Amino acid sequence: MPEPSEPNPALVDAWPTKDFFISMLTKDIELVRSIIDLVDNALDGARRLRKQNDYSGLFVKIDATPQRFTIVDNCGGIDINLARDYAFRFGRSSKMKPTPHSVGQFGVGMKRSLFKLGKKFLIRSDAPTSWFVLKVDVDDWKKDDRKWEFEFDEFAEDLPIDKEGNLGTSITVSSLHAAVSEAFSDENFHTRLAKEIREAHTQTLEKGLRVSLGGVPLDVRPLMFLESKDLKPALHEMSWGKGQSEVSVKLYAGISDSKPSEAGWNVFCNGRLVIAADRTLVTGWGENGGKLVPHFHPQFSRFRGYAFLDSADTSALPWNTTKTGVDTDSPNYKSVRVEMIKLMRPVIDFLNALASEKKVQNEDERTLQMTIDAAKSSDITEVQVSHAFKSPKVSSVRTPAEPELTRIAYWKPKKQADEVKKKLKVSTSRQIGEKTFEYFYKRECEE
């Protein structure tokens, strides 16, 4: 950025201070998310390296101690040109050639993560024809608000092509911020980090990428649906756009184990989970004041919905910059949401019927529960699907008629209530209310 050579009295200084910039940049991202962003970067390397989507042999090792944070991968390294023009630049240059189906898009991920973590970072990257080492001391860098460049400490380029020898990137962040250091000393933080990385990259882990945290590998938790002759999840496919910017969408809705924490919709953009187990209006829950789709309730704990949005052009996907949500104003997402609502409604009806079936006294008549008991759990990649959720006909379920209810509550002197209890031979105040009401109704209202 060139400085004006002579002071012009009409000019107003609007240069950003680096302090302001860093604080804006890091303010809206959670620590866990910023680490997942670094995993995203490694993954984009894997995508460049293995076009076939088979990541076996590739790894990402993460270590987070109160002293330092390291992330090491063998996913192909960052090319020196990419580093020069993009990886360390703030914001994505429009000239930058995109990685098809990547998750990095906005040109903020890596820098934001590094600033979020600490004050000193060291990056070494070995790419097929180049390598570099970059050390940054943020406090030093911040001193001059007019100089925004970073400088490689060592580098080499135009080397003979090294296919897959020891290619990869290692990042070390030290002088961690106090809050970060404190979080890294907390075991629960590690547990949460492991869970979120596992969830965010379920699809990538399934394709063979090994991710470890503190030396412990993260296992794959496959996405499962209950399936049988009478029970099949729905699959709806749609797409829009053409060529590079075509977005293809696969929506699955069905039932699985009853787990309140996992129930809801999961939205993946290019394999990266951006919304986990969502039960809000964002994914259609409570639509039309709960009349079209009810608000979430524990009786829907078996509901699972998965939305996979994929595009070669990352910017065509409706996600936000922190990759923690979708852009609900995007016309495309609105369209997807309409289909999600249509898919989930029959699942909800089934789960409602299942809940009311529990009131049937005779267990042999609980046909829906028997269907569930007889179903097997299948991986989403192998499950047999139907264009709409398939279940035993809900209307064939005979549930006892239930008149509309209203609640009556009132206060009365305790001494009198105790006398009534004795007379009625009951033990709770609720029973007093019910019995006295029935007594009155029988004598005064019944025809």
Added chain:
Amino acid sequence: MLCETFRRLVEFGAISSFRYVGFGSTYFSDFALFHRSLGLRNMISIEKDAQNSSRFDFNRPYKCIDLKFGHSNAVLSTIPWNVRTIGWFDYDDPLDASILADVRFLCMSASPVSLFVFTVNAHPDEYDEAHPRLTALTQKVGEEKVPHGVQEADLSGWGTATISRRIITNEIRETLNSRNGALPLDNQILYKQLFYFRYADGAKMMTVGGLLYERGQSSSVAKCDFDSLPFIRTDVRPNATPYTIEVPSLTYREIRHLDSQLPRPKRKRLSSPKVSAKDLRKYEAVYRHFPHFVETEI
């Protein structure tokens, strides 16, 4: 009038290929009419009173009517929507969130071309200073559905009908807008309002509805020439004028006498002894749609 409009859908293929969905109740009068005069055979009646299912079954006038028991909010999603459908949802109740949920679901799911008509009770609540009509409306439909700027005074007289129609129209538009987000231009679903009726038989009732079609079908829609029907109202603006159905009070003898003079040649006056000019005018407007028989107790 609905029947005459539905006939125009012939531009899109045989009318009998359409499915009819409605609330038949125990009378099934709409079902009988559409089966007899349009030849519709694929018919679904939604009935919320599941307790008396055998009674509804007994009253079913034709075998081709499929009865589905349950609340419309739940039943609509259980029937397939890849069929072109004519639907008349005649709610006895005032507009509420559950009716809007049906409107939304239908607009999300309907296959083009489909035609939906909604009738709601639009009689203003009893005047009661302590319980403003606006508060009641807000509770029924939800705060986010009451158009910005609507005031208490807007809900008196036929005002509740005007606002109910506005809310339904907004729901249709918003839903189609969402549905269209990812669709190519030609496949986007458009709404053409055809009906906006006011009718009072004791309670004030409002009917609104129209056609859902793909932009690519616009020329066929034009060929239907709906606008040539005198009762069609396509203006969707909030303050548009409805078609008011007025029923004259006439005896059968008077009706036969008037029918013999209709259609009336220009400059010729309609006459019947002692019938008011107002009733004559009302009858002339609706005579072709006026019921010619009545069920009577002996």
